[in-house]
Amino acid sequence: DGGITQSPKYLFRKEGQNVTLSCEQNLNHDAMYWYRQDPGQGLRLIYYSQIVNDFQKGDIAEGYSVSREKKESFPLTVTSAQKNPTAFYLCASSIRDGPYEQYFGPGTRLTVT
């Protein structure tokens, strides 16, 4: 089956620790995205990547880092510099040149205490 996988579904960390969220896709999509969702809020763009070894900051990149070493993978690191890391994190991918639909993974719920 083609799709996007995010692991783990639930993640718990202590404050001050960095944590890396996994995102893998087998859709052969060039573009990948990370969004953050807080209760009662829409999705906010953290980082996106249109091709391997290249990525751009989104609206709320502070306290996060990414890498794009492989087309299939776009891991997100939540660093200790992120002031409010507890949230639902969603990864998405799309064909770079259209048709523009972004396919979303099932999400990772991160809780930092």
Next chain:
Amino acid sequence: GENVEQHPSTLSVQEGDSAVIKCTYSDSASNYFPWYKQELGKGPQLIIDIRSNVGEKKDQRIAVTLNKTAKHFSLHITETQPEDSAVYFCAAGLYSGGGADGLTFGKGTHLIIQP
């Protein structure tokens, strides 16, 4: 940057009635407007989308309209069913020959279908 406003935040309708959700956007350069449905604890799923060169698009019970001049677009669901209950998000994005930037989302509408 782009800003997307979505209304209402909660919408309760009787089963079989129609539901309408409205969104406005600020950046006139945006050219792609998708609607997503999200069920509790899951990732959003695209239900319909529209591009700026089209005024209306329909897929069975779901339709989307776009008014570029007023910078607003709407989702219409007819003959609502219990399985339509979910949170719906509108979004706006700019796609060019250079690739796909991220989407800007509204804050969502919780649609409740009353039996």
